[in-house]
Amino acid sequence: MNSPKRDVAVIGGGPAGLMAAETLAAQGLSVDVYERMPSLGRRFLMAGRGGLNLTHSESLTDFVARYGEARDPLGGILAAFDPQALRAWAEALGQDTFVGSSGRVFPRALKASPLLRAWLGRLDAAGVRFHLRHDWSGWGADGALRFATPAGEVEARPAATVLALGGASWPRLGATGAWADALRDVGAPLAPFAPANMGVLAQWSPDFTARFAGAPLKAVALTFGEQTIRGEALVAAYGLEGGGIYALSGDIRRALATGGQGQLRIDLRPDMRRGDLASRLIGGRAGDSLSNRLRKMLKLAPVEIGLLREAFGAGLPRSPVGLAEAIKAVPVSLTGVAGLDRAISSAGGLRFEGLDERLMVKARPSVFAAGEMLDWEAPTGGYLLQASFATGRAAALGAIDWLAERG
Numbered sequence: 001m002n003s004p005k006r007d008v009a010v011i012g013g014g015p016a017g018l019m020a021a022e023t024l025a026a027q028g029l030s031v032d033v034y035e036r037m038p039s040l041g042r043r044f045l046m047a048g049r050g051g052l053n054l055t056h057s058e059s060l061t062d063f064v065a066r067y068g069e070a071r072d073p074l075g076g077i078l079a080a081f082d083p084q085a086l087r088a089w090a091e092a093l094g095q096d097t098f099v100g101s102s103g104r105v106f107p108r109a110l111k112a113s114p115l116l117r118a119w120l121g122r123l124d125a126a127g128v129r130f131h132l133r134h135d136w137s138g139w140g141a142d143g144a145l146r147f148a149t150p151a152g153e154v155e156a157r158p159a160a161t162v163l164a165l166g167g168a169s170w171p172r173l174g175a176t177g178a179w180a181d182a183l184r185d186v187g188a189p190l191a192p193f194a195p196a197n198m199g200v201l202a203q204w205s206p207d208f209t210a211r212f213a214g215a216p217l218k219a220v221a222l223t224f225g226e227q228t229i230r231g232e233a234l235v236a237a238y239g240l241e242g243g244g245i246y247a248l249s250g251d252i253r254r255a256l257a258t259g260g261q262g263q264l265r266i267d268l269r270p271d272m273r274r275g276d277l278a279s280r281l282i283g284g285r286a287g288d289s290l291s292n293r294l295r296k297m298l299k300l301a302p303v304e305i306g307l308l309r310e311a312f313g314a315g316l317p318r319s320p321v322g323l324a325e326a327i328k329a330v331p332v333s334l335t336g337v338a339g340l341d342r343a344i345s346s347a348g349g350l351r352f353e354g355l356d357e358r359l360m361v362k363a364r365p366s367v368f369a370a371g372e373m374l375d376w377e378a379p380t381g382g383y384l385l386q387a388s389f390a391t392g393r394a395a396a397l398g399a400i401d402w403l404a405e406r407g
């Protein structure tokens with residue numbers, strides 16, 4: 001029988017929690033994973049729908065820089081479980097990986113389900129016990145973990161706990177951020193949740209939305225303030241979404257929150273100079289309509305022509321030079337950012353100042369925390385999963401270390 005002193009509870013069955021469970025079990029600890037949903041890794045599976053961008057192949061220095069202000073506390077943790085280690089781990093679970101365009105790393109299967117299945121099999125074989133439909137509601141007066149379950153309230157008194165409860169985006173997949181109350185009650189410092197990697201709101205005309213919602217703006221350059229991102233945007237009924245927009249969304253959120261201007265500029269042909277665009281347009285047939293000229297001479301897609309008309313209305317220039325200028329900088333007025341319910345990730349959460357170097361919650365010794373519930377923010381590109389895995393491992397190692405110190 002395991003000594004009760006080596007029992008660890010992991011709360012949250014996403015990438016961070018499962019990685020913590022694997023690390024703990026590998027050291028011979030007795031591990032119970034508690035998850036409020038009826039199944040594990042729902043958000044991980046959802047990430048798999050987009051191909052499962054596990055990590056990124058750029059240098060570790062560039063990689064760590066993506067975490068902005070959190071690069072200091074996360075740097076060592078990411079170095080200890082870096083993108084190479086994550087790829088090796090996936091490959092050991094039978095999921096070969098490859099480097100896709102722009103350096104992103106994906107499993108060859110381009111989905112999460114085979115990886116999750118193999119991983120759960122490994123955890124099961126290591127003796128990890130899973131308790132589904134166990135919704136952690138905080139600590140009782142005597143320090144016990146309390147869970148609401150379909151069979152009523154359940155308590156647990158592990159020697160250590162790893163919290164891996166996720167952030168507050170896409171709450172229907174399990175992570176609601178409701179855990180913040182229990183941590184606030186014990187005095188842990190929290191940063192308010194905010195959407196991250198989310199779409200932006202624009203007031204399209206009903207006609208534009210009806211015709212183009214869902215249409216991609218491919219290989220465009222998006223500029224907000226001083227920052228320009230090359231990538232893709234998708235027209236949504238509420239505004240714009242997609243990788244290029246997500247990359248700018250943090251800056252846009254901050255600018256709008258402080259009363260700044262919400263003006264996005266879209267360069268529909270970033271690889272062509274204004275002069276070249278204008279010369280091509282001059283070569284058009286005199287009798288052609290404007291749309292036909294744009295389509296034939298510049299191969300503009302219907303959504304791109306629609307966007308030009310939406311943005312400039314009757315003021316859309318007719319001259320080749322004026323049109324070329326418009327194509328290089330289509331203005332879109334942003335009225336806000338999409339909410340937490342559809343954001344890819346969330347900013348805010350448990351502040352690093354409330355954690356020690358082992359990721360133990362200072363206000364609650366024996367409790368460690370990992371994953372997106374910590375206060376870091378990163379773009380899409382594999383950074384979210386990499387940090388979730390790496391902090392899950394680090395929190396588990398922290399717990400192992402702490403338990404060993406106490407004998």
Ligand SMILES: Cc1cc2nc3c(=O)[nH]c(=O)nc-3n(C[C@H](O)[C@H](O)[C@H](O)COP(=O)(O)OP(=O)(O)OC[C@H]3O[C@@H](n4cnc5c(N)ncnc54)[C@H](O)[C@@H]3O)c2cc1C
Pocket residue numbers: 011012013014015016017034035036037040041042043044046047048050051052053054055134135136137164165166167169170173174175176177179343344345370371372373381382383384385386388
């Ligand atoms: C549509 C979409 C696509 C994405 N694509 C990518 C991608 O390609 N690459 C990438 O790097 N990242 C991607 N992400 C982000 C990535 O999925 C998350 O960053 C990652 O899942 C965070 O892991 P986590 O373990 O910290 O949290 P989560 O995966 O959210 O897991 C937390 C778990 O804790 C459980 N939980 C919460 N509260 C309680 C409670 N009180 N009691 C018990 N259990 C609880 C939740 O049910 C959940 O299962 C995507 C996210 C979305 C929504």
